[in-house]
Amino acid sequence: MSHTHRSHKGLSSEGKRDLGQTPRNAPISKPLVQVRRIGTLLPGLWALIRPRKYLFLLGLLLVAINRISALVMPASTKFLIDDVVVKRDSHVLVIIVLSVLGATAVQAATSFLLTQLLSKAAWELITDLRIRVQSHIGRLPVAYFDANRTGALVSRIMSDVEGIRNLVGTGLVEFLGGLLTALLAFIMLLRINSTLTLLCFAILVLFTLVLRRVFQTLRPVFHQRSVLYADITGRLAESLGGVRVVKGYRAEARESAIFASGVRKLLASIMESLTATSLMSLSSTTVVGVVAALVMWMGARAILHGTLTLGGYVSYTVFLAFLVAPVFQVASIGTQLAEAAAGFERTLEVMSETVEDSDPRRTLDISAETFKGNIGFENVFFAYQADKPVLRGISFDASPGSMTALVGPSGSGKSTIISLICGFHDPDSGVIRVDGEDLQRITLEAYRSQLGVVLQESFLFDGSIRENIRFSRPAASDEDILEAARIARVDEFALRFPDGYETVVGERGVKLSGGQRQRISIARAILANPRILILDEATSSLDSESEALIQHGLAYLMRGRTTFVIAHRLSTIRRADQILFIEHGQIREQGSHVELLRAEGRYYQLYTRQHTIEENLFLAPGEGDPTIAESGESAGDWAVPSFSQTIRGI
Numbered sequence: 001m002s003h004t005h006r007s008h009k010g011l012s013s014e015g016k017r018d019l020g021q022t023p024r025n026a027p028i029s030k031p032l033v034q035v036r037r038i039g040t041l042l043p044g045l046w047a048l049i050r051p052r053k054y055l056f057l058l059g060l061l062l063v064a065i066n067r068i069s070a071l072v073m074p075a076s077t078k079f080l081i082d083d084v085v086v087k088r089d090s091h092v093l094v095i096i097v098l099s100v101l102g103a104t105a106v107q108a109a110t111s112f113l114l115t116q117l118l119s120k121a122a123w124e125l126i127t128d129l130r131i132r133v134q135s136h137i138g139r140l141p142v143a144y145f146d147a148n149r150t151g152a153l154v155s156r157i158m159s160d161v162e163g164i165r166n167l168v169g170t171g172l173v174e175f176l177g178g179l180l181t182a183l184l185a186f187i188m189l190l191r192i193n194s195t196l197t198l199l200c201f202a203i204l205v206l207f208t209l210v211l212r213r214v215f216q217t218l219r220p221v222f223h224q225r226s227v228l229y230a231d232i233t234g235r236l237a238e239s240l241g242g243v244r245v246v247k248g249y250r251a252e253a254r255e256s257a258i259f260a261s262g263v264r265k266l267l268a269s270i271m272e273s274l275t276a277t278s279l280m281s282l283s284s285t286t287v288v289g290v291v292a293a294l295v296m297w298m299g300a301r302a303i304l305h306g307t308l309t310l311g312g313y314v315s316y317t318v319f320l321a322f323l324v325a326p327v328f329q330v331a332s333i334g335t336q337l338a339e340a341a342a343g344f345e346r347t348l349e350v351m352s353e354t355v356e357d358s359d360p361r362r363t364l365d366i367s368a369e370t371f372k373g374n375i376g377f378e379n380v381f382f383a384y385q386a387d388k389p390v391l392r393g394i395s396f397d398a399s400p401g402s403m404t405a406l407v408g409p410s411g412s413g414k415s416t417i418i419s420l421i422c423g424f425h426d427p428d429s430g431v432i433r434v435d436g437e438d439l440q441r442i443t444l445e446a447y448r449s450q451l452g453v454v455l456q457e458s459f460l461f462d463g464s465i466r467e468n469i470r471f472s473r474p475a476a477s478d479e480d481i482l483e484a485a486r487i488a489r490v491d492e493f494a495l496r497f498p499d500g501y502e503t504v505v506g507e508r509g510v511k512l513s514g515g516q517r518q519r520i521s522i523a524r525a526i527l528a529n530p531r532i533l534i535l536d537e538a539t540s541s542l543d544s545e546s547e548a549l550i551q552h553g554l555a556y557l558m559r560g561r562t563t564f565v566i567a568h569r570l571s572t573i574r575r576a577d578q579i580l581f582i583e584h585g586q587i588r589e590q591g592s593h594v595e596l597l598r599a600e601g602r603y604y605q606l607y608t609r610q611h612t613i614e615e616n617l618f619l620a621p622g623e624g625d626p627t628i629a630e631s632g633e634s635a636g637d638w639a640v641p642s643f644s645q646t647i648r649g650i
Contacts, residue, residue, distance in 0.1 A: 048129070048164070052121055059118045063177035066110035071184055072103035074318035081311030122164075129161050133347060139355040142424040143384075149234030156350055160226060160343035185323040192316045193308060196298045200291050200320065207287045210279075221276070222342040225269045232262040288324065295320060356423075357444045364441045371450050372435050373400045373531040373562035375421060380430035382416060390416045392585040394430070396578070400531070403563040405573035407603060408582035414566050417582070418534055421564060423447060452530030452557075455537075458521035460509030465494050466501040468509075468520050472528035480527060487556050488523035490516075526557050533563045579603065 049056055076096045083092045134157050137144075145153075189197040239246060239255045246255055295317060302308035308316075375398040382391040391413050398404045406414040419425050420432055423444050432439040434447065452472070460468045469481050469490070485491050485501070493516050497503040509517040525533065535554070567573050574593045581589035581596070581603045589601050596603040 048125060052125070055117060055121055059114060060176060062110045062114050062117075063174070064180060066107050066114070067177050067181040067184065069103040069106040069110070070181065071188070071319075071322065073100050074185075074315060074322055075188065076100055077318055078309070078311040078315035081314055082309050083311075086311070126161055126164060129164065129347070130157055133157050133161060133350060136351055136353070136355065139357065140353050141356040142419070144353060149231070150237055152230035152234040153350075154237070155226070155230035155233050156346055159229065160346045162343075164340055164344050164347070181325075182323050185319045188319045189316060189323060192312055192319070193299075193302065196295065196302075196316075199294060199298075200323075203287060203291055203294075204324070207283055210283045220342075221269055221273045225266065225273070226342055226346055228262065228266045228269055232259070232266060235259065235262065291320070291324065359440065361441050362443050364437060365443055366435070366437075366446045366450070368450065368531075371531050373450065374398070374433070374435050375532065375562055375564075376433040377417075377420075378431045378433065380420065380427045380432060382420065382425065382427050390585050391420075391427075394585075394587060396580060396587065396590065398562050398564065398578075400562050401560050402577040403558060403565060403573075403575065405565045405567065405576035405579045406582055407567070407573065407579055407606070408588075412582040413585040414582050415536070418536060418564060418566065421532070421534065422451060422453070450531040451534065452525040452528045452532070452561075453534045453536070454518075454521050454525050458509065458514075458517040460505050460512070460517055460520060462504070462507045464499075464502045464504055465490065465520060468505060469523045469527055472524045476527055481523075484523040484527040487526055488519045490519045490523045493519075522554065522557065531561055533558060533561045535563065535565045535567075537566055581606075 076099060079092055080096055083089045084096070137153055137157065186197065186201065189200075236259060239259070246252060299308065299313045299316065303310060303313055377394045377396050380391055380394040381389065383389040394413075394417065396404070406417060408414055416425075420427060423439060426440055434442060439447070461471065465485075466478075466481060469485060470476055473480075481501075482491070485494065493512075494501050494503065503511075505511050505517075505520075509520070512520070565573055565576065573579060576593065578590060579593060579596055580587050581601075583602065589596055589599065589603050591599070597607065
């Protein structure tokens, strides 16, 4: 089985859903969270830092200078008190003031440079990473998108990546700077009073153990929060995008309940993190109180015994503040780093997914000049899930200039055959040949450049009519665009708008009718000038008049191309060179329209029933059969009555 087919099995924990089995209105579930050790993130983190390693090293140097200069002031307090205040030496005062002013200037300059260098570099990195993640996701197989919501992927590209600035920007540098400050302050404290310092240090070590426990708790919480947030935004995007369906079925309250359930789970996750941070705050307050009392007790006794001067005591307390403050700063920054690490972990999960064109077998490039478009299936088997086969031994040939129609009940495997032709999936066994070559050896980029697709649901971008037609061939001239629009009869409605072809169609083409969207989709395919054309219910959104208007456009589009058509409206496929009647993943009947009617098999039954309904009920082609609806039979169990039986049943 190829990587394209298997890819949905390698999804992240929150992305593992049974394909096609998640109910539309199912509440947002609590995801399984599996958190890696921080060490596993280091290679990916180094890969980000490596291109900017000299800038990062410069940042560390600036932090070192900044933190060393910050220690000038606490170091000067001893001399200020012992030499200036006690001994009345005014010359030392001038030196102390100038030293403090100089150190302050250095500290301010290095802080400014750190912000300018690292903050800007971090945002540049985030932008680059967003581009890389989006590009990588765009090259993942279709199965990955089947298993992951659009909103969740948007969250990974935008939200998860943004937190990484704390890992490679000022956050990490400040973290290391805090550690450096604490180390320098610790050395100075040892020189002043080693016994008191070791006692204080022991207390701080206990505090760091508490912090370590808190971070171990927080990291999976932040990971879970990111998953929940992505799940909620994904469902919200679906709900807003399908607002017409929601309102049409009066489901506003249900959608609100599902959203409320999701945000309550998010609230519970936030509350859990707040509990952990509250424990951290409690521990820090306790540590400050205990250390302060200890310093006051032992420091005062040292002064009384003459082993510590007053200036030394004041200097000690200031240095102790410089030791304790970075520890608490490290705690604050560490929370941000834990959250950033969780986002980075999710980003690495996406980047570790195998792109669909990475199969080492795909080394054969095809030339547009020599590409003919011969498609052949040789005993092809395929299943989305191992125990549920969809296609069973499909074999047929389609030559250039021919039209192959796929007919059969819903779930028979027609769309799966189209997916295999498009290279969205690879067969489990058997071979799909393109111009005699195994499709699994051909690079997908080169192959798909020869594909043109017109789907049942015409997807339009929120841009102008011209931009949507141009999408299939960005370098096309305006003359080519207008010609494609004329053939597809887009000009008949586009020119009636005040802005003509510059009319903005809205999200998913919401400002246009279904027929108008379909015509634009056909014009887009005409402009692409493909060698292989796929029409998946291409006229299903059209009324009879609109269909008649663009039939010649479709005829032009199919001329000289290998065309595959899926249609329930059988009147649209009578001219097919071959019709494949698909049922239960197998080709039950194969031949032309006339040949299949003469055989009086399954296709004949389907055509007869549909023709009878159209003549007697005046229904639109392809609409339902009340005899089946009343009997409860499924689409795959067609027991079609005769003309007289159908009429009597009505």
